[in-house]
Amino acid sequence: MSFFGRFSTPVFKNTGSTARDHLASERTYLAWMRTGLGFLALGIGVERFNQLDLAEILPTKHKKRFHEDKTHNDKSDALVGALLGSGAGSIAYGTTRYFSNMRLLEQGLFKPAFHGAAFLAVGVAGIAGAVYWSTVRERKANSSRA
Numbered sequence: 001m002s003f004f005g006r007f008s009t010p011v012f013k014n015t016g017s018t019a020r021d022h023l024a025s026e027r028t029y030l031a032w033m034r035t036g037l038g039f040l041a042l043g044i045g046v047e048r049f050n051q052l053d054l055a056e057i058l059p060t061k062h063k064k065r066f067h068e069d070k071t072h073n074d075k076s077d078a079l080v081g082a083l084l085g086s087g088a089g090s091i092a093y094g095t096t097r098y099f100s101n102m103r104l105l106e107q108g109l110f111k112p113a114f115h116g117a118a119f120l121a122v123g124v125a126g127i128a129g130a131v132y133w134s135t136v137r138e139r140k141a142n143s144s145r146a
Contacts, residue, residue: 042083
């Protein structure tokens, strides 16, 4: 029993807002996990959709152009990589933040997190901007070909 006692969860006295602070920290951790899992699921979804052979359902006049456009796969690979990286980064950041918060709360301290939310916002804006810019450029190129 002493071996498993080392891994037991500590029990703290509920004075002031200790329990409330730990529960709020846990909710924040779960929000980071949901965000990371959402990015991972979206990345996997984009990858699976990219594996479909869409040339079979396209009209005959578009099949040739579809097979000639190899940059489409490179763009979606970059998007999948960015989404998977964002998801893994969100999960890693949330986990490290949760455990560092837990130690600080037990010492009666708190350190606000500015960097994590800022990096996530910049990352999401960057991904959205890159997808938008890529789509606009692709539409302009397709309209000039037609």
